[in-house]
Amino acid sequence: METSSHYKIPVSKEGLTPLMQQYISLKKEAGSMLLLFRLGDFYELFYDDAEKASRLLNLTLTKRGFANGIPIPMAGIPASSLEQYLSRLLEHGESIAISEQINENFSNIKNNLVERKIVRVITPGTIIEDSLLPLKSDRALVAINTTKDGKTGIAYLNLANGDFKIVAHSTEENINSELHRLSPAEIIFSETTDINTRQYDFTAKYTPVPEWHFEYENAISYLLEHFRIDSLSSFGLDGNHQNIGAAGALIRYASRSQSKELSHIQNIYIERTDQLVFLDSITRKNLEINKTINGDDSPTLFSILDRCCTQMGSRLLRKWLNNPTQITSTILLRQNAISSLINYFFYKTDIKINNLDLIKSKLKQIPDIERMLSRIALKYIRPREIANLKSSMKLLPDLYSYIKLIKESELIENINESILIDPGISEFLNMSISEDPPVSLKDGGVIAYGFDKELDELRSISDNNSNFIKKLEEAEKAKTGVNNLRISFSKIFGFYIEITKSQLNKVPSTYRRLQTLKSTERFTIPELKQWEERILSSKEKAISREKFLYDTVLQYLMNKIKEISLCAKSLSELDVLISLAEHSYINSWVPPIISDKTEIIIDNGRHPVVEVNTKIFTPNDCILNDEKRMIVITGPNMGGKSTYMRQVALITLLAKIGSFVPTKKATIGNIDRIFTRIGASDDISGGKSTFMVEMIETAAILSASTNRSLVLIDEIGRGTSTNDGMCLAWSIAERMINFNRSLTLFATHYFELTQIPCESQNAINVHLSAIDSGDDIVFLHEVKLGPANQSYGIQVARKAGIPIKVIENAREKLNNIDTINTKTCISENRSQYKNKAAEENIYREIKSINVDAITPIEAINKLYEIRDLVNKLE
Ligand SMILES: Nc1ncnc2c1ncn2[C@@H]1O[C@H](COP(=O)(O)OP(=O)(O)OP(=O)(O)O)[C@@H](O)[C@H]1O
Structure with a gap:
């Protein structure tokens, strides 16, 4: 070895x-x-x-x-x-x-x-080949710049579509959530920073690059050179050292990966994350937006909504779902577009043809134009892809005319204007690219006949080949008298004249022997050699002319990149809106009212994913507002607590991307963040126990949630002793009500916590109902006012198949514990009652003293009496 x-x-x-x-x-x-x-x-x-x-x-x-x-x-x-x-x-x-x-x-x-x-x-973050990229998600490249003075800058680039952005308001604390939002394939950072890749709970390729790439001076000069400008102020970027450091290092790394200038990246945008509804990494996971908790691709919010016909549309839908916005105007534009689409597709009786199918069939034929553009810019694009682009351009006028019939949506109108791009592009491609080009330029035949005179002439030489050869063959037959003389071609000898051995005596001296075979001999003559050279050189010349012309076509498309890219963006937007409209119609979703108050009012809400996988889904209401900021949720295991809480969060999220929502009616207010603390998971590799993970997540919520946030807390405090757990949960709930004042859904198995609404008018109790028929339990999944009256844990365990002996034993132990608890409770209550009465007595005594009239002796005696009463307190 x-x-x-x-x-x-x-x-x-x-x-x-x-x-x-x-x-x-x-x-x-x-x-x-x-x-x-x-x-x-x-x-x-x-x-x-x-x-x-x-x-x-x-x-x-x-x-x-x-x-x-x-x-x-x-x-x-x-x-x-x-x-x-x-x-x-x-x-x-x-x-x-x-x-x-x-x-x-x-x-x-x-x-x-x-x-x-x-x-x-x-590298994982710099791929542009279609075959290496996932179809329905982006593979961004992210740069994290942590400066010596503790500031953080994040920039990201999607090389495949040229999206280059700086994330405003980045901090060390929100790096994790940003990574989960952007879902990059690769992250670059300065090799000298002590970035501990494990501290980021995101799996990607972490690539260190030299520190000077992130230094402000180097980064800014690289960016200025790249954009060929004198100042970054036109991008609104002046002065922000940490962001410019990140952007400079990023574009340098990406350019190096292609060994080319990235001329298609012509802009850098600032992404205002404060305009988004913030979701931390745990919340993204818990809400199963992109992946299920188990890491599967479905069923997730994305998978059930993705009816898109193009890959560009699917990627945009994923982007919307991961970037819910706080900008009401954006939300309303999308909502309105969905309404118009539904009206047009499903309620317009005067239209006989199925326009939805018609539009979808056109969209299905559109290739991934968005990704083609970077391959055009970097000259990696194959002729067949350009042919696809050409055919898709032909579909656009029809698509435009169908969409034009959809009225009353400003967004759809804008989309349609960008779909109808300059017809000159389509004409140019028709003229320049042949109908069915080969895979590679080397094979020739990519450029259409009639586009270039020189190329046509070169081609005509080889097209004339068979004519010329036939004529020469006839002439040589006549000259030599060899009737079966034949001119052929071989790769090794080129053109040759073949004569059978019996006719060799007729071969003229001008013939030069090339090869002797068993029954024939092969010869060449100067005319044939000259023709061969002409043919071969014309073929070579034609290929190199085609390469030149192909470059011209690419250059033409490069100059139209902005227009084509806007068209691709509009097509994907249309695709997403149609997908949302179709899903909304089929599943009876409605447009939510978007209010500027801090409130979530849901009438008959459903879980968007569970409802499509469940025969009968029980809808439930939810009212959270300034007066009722916390709902304490109790009920049996399997009763539907988590589903209920998640559905409130998902309805809120859907409303914030401009979608319709699975409710009868809903009003979604001004929500800035969504937090979730759901389920138990431990991070053994990170050295954290289940309880520790739970507390870290809760600490993050307590420090970051505001009075405009929606917070879901599910069964907090389970991983420790009952008393510690319960008291912690209680205290956390109180903090949420009195300090953070977030809109909170608080599910718990600690019945003691149903006291919270007695102490605070801002909280209410609800429970998930179930029917216990002695031997069995039936979950009604209905949210009802008031606390649950029992926990049903043992019944659920029985349903799960725990042996009957174990169940009976558990029941017995439960009865014993209940008796002990009842006794303790009664005696505790009694002593509390007695103390209260004694305290009130003392209070009355003190209040009855007339301090101005009392003599010193009477005062001393009174003091003794009060001391005796205090001594009686237990
Ligand atoms: N409203 C509903 N309508 C129909 N089925 C529902 C509803 N809510 C929940 N379910 C079904 O019940 C199952 C259990 O729900 P869920 O996990 O929300 O219960 P839970 O109360 O959180 O349980 P546990 O306390 O054990 O975590 C779900 O997987 C779903 O299939």
Whole structure:
């Protein structure tokens, strides 16, 4: 077995072949990334890289020559299957540098060595290839800049669609929630900061980059150069050092990955997170927006709503769900658009054709234009993709005319205006790109006939080939008298004249022999050779002319990028709105009233995900407002407490993205944040117990929730002793009512906590009802006023299949505990009552003293009496 030292790359280039010396130089450049070194039809990996790739990709680890007598470990992958291997390496979180043979023209080769360069670096956050990207989600690249004076800057870039943003108001505390909101594939940070990747509860590739990339001066000059401007003030970015540091480092890293300028990134936006409804990372998880608690893709809020026809639409829907907004005008525009779509699709009786299907069928034919744009800008786009773009452009006028019939929505009107882009683009693509282009430019036939005269002439030469050959064949037959003379083509000899051996005596001396076969001989003549050169050079010239013209087409599209990108954005917006409208209609969702008070009023609310997976869902109401800020929820296990709480949060969230909601009626007020503390999970790898996790999450809620926040707290205090747990839960509830004053749903199994509404008029008790029929329990899932009168834990355990003996034993123990508790309660109550009476007596005594009239002796005696009364207190 070889030891790992065999895989170590040599420190010096001495004794290495020129090829390996070239490899070592490029590997130094690639650093810790895997270097795919192009050698003919293969990409090869050497030393450590070979060992790693063979392990991760299941490749044979072999050897390629020797370095100073030691075999060089090597693994290779065929160039034709590159993308498939790349995707597997990326899945393992690897970053890859690709080196290509740059100048294969023989006259330029020095020392028999083709020049090679790293042309591309692919890291999880810098992918633009469609085949490597998830279809329905983005893979952002995030930069976190933590400056020496403790400030935090966050910037993010979606290289595949060119979205480049700075996150305003970033702080160390909200990094986690930002990471969950943006869901990046890769995070870059300064190698000198003590960023402890484990402190962020988000899984991604964490890549350190040199500190100077984040330094303000370097970052700003890189950004100015990138945008070719003198000041960042036009982006509203002046002076914010930490954000500019993050943005500069980010664009430098992304540009380097492509070894090209990212000319399609023409703007940087500031994202005002204070205008969003804040959701921390735990809340995003608990509400199962993108993934279920178990990490599955469905059923989630996204999965049930995603009826989108385009991938762009699905990605935008995910974005909306993860960015609920506090801007009422945005919400109302979307709500109004959904209403108009529903009216048009489902209630318009004068339209005979099914317009919903018609529009959806058009949308389904639209490719991922958004992602194409960056591939156009970086010139990675394949001819067939441009052909797809061309065909989709043809669909737009029809789509426009259908949408035009939808009235009374400003948003739909705006969307439609951007859908109808300059018809010149479609015309240009029709003229320039052939109907069915080949996969690769090298094969020729990408540019349409009639687009370029020079190309057409070059093509006509080869098109004339069969004519010319036929004529020459006839002429040579006549000249030589060889009737069966034939002109053919082979890859090795090019064009040749074939003559059977029996006719050889007729071959003229001007014929030059090329090859002798069993029964024939092959010859060439000067006319044939000249023709061959003309043909081959015209083919070569035609391909290079096509490459040039293809670049011209790309350049044309680059100049139209803003317009096409706006069109793509509008198509995705339309797709999301149609998806929401269809779901709302089918499931009887309604538009909520958006109010500016702090309130949530839900009439017959349902859980959006549970309702589609349950035969009969019991709707429930919820009223939270300035007067009733806390609802204490009790009821049996499995009674529906968590579902009820989550549905209130999800209805609020849906209202805040401008969607309709699963209710009969709803008013959703001015909510700034949603927090949840639901269920028990421990973080063993992070060294935290269930109880610790619970307390950390609750501490975060207590410190960050405001009087405009919605807070869900489910069964707090379970992980410790009953008394500690109950008292903590009680005290936390009191803090929420009296200090944070958030709108709070507080579910608990501690019946003692149903006292809270007696102490505070801002709280009420509700319970989830159930019927106990002795042997069985039936959950009604109905929220009723007042506290639950029993816990049903034992009945639920019985239903779950706990052995009957264990159940009976538990019942017995419960009876005993109840008797002890009742006794204690009675005696405690009695003594409390007695004390109260004695205190009142003392109070009366003191109050009855007439201080102005009493003599000193009487005063002393009174004092003795009062002391005796106090002594009687227990
Ligand atoms: N309103 C409802 N209508 C119909 N089915 C419901 C309703 N609410 C809950 N359910 C069903 O009951 C199941 C249990 O609900 P849920 O988890 O909310 O109960 P719970 O009271 O929180 O239980 P536990 O206290 O054990 O956590 C859900 O999975 C759902 O299928």
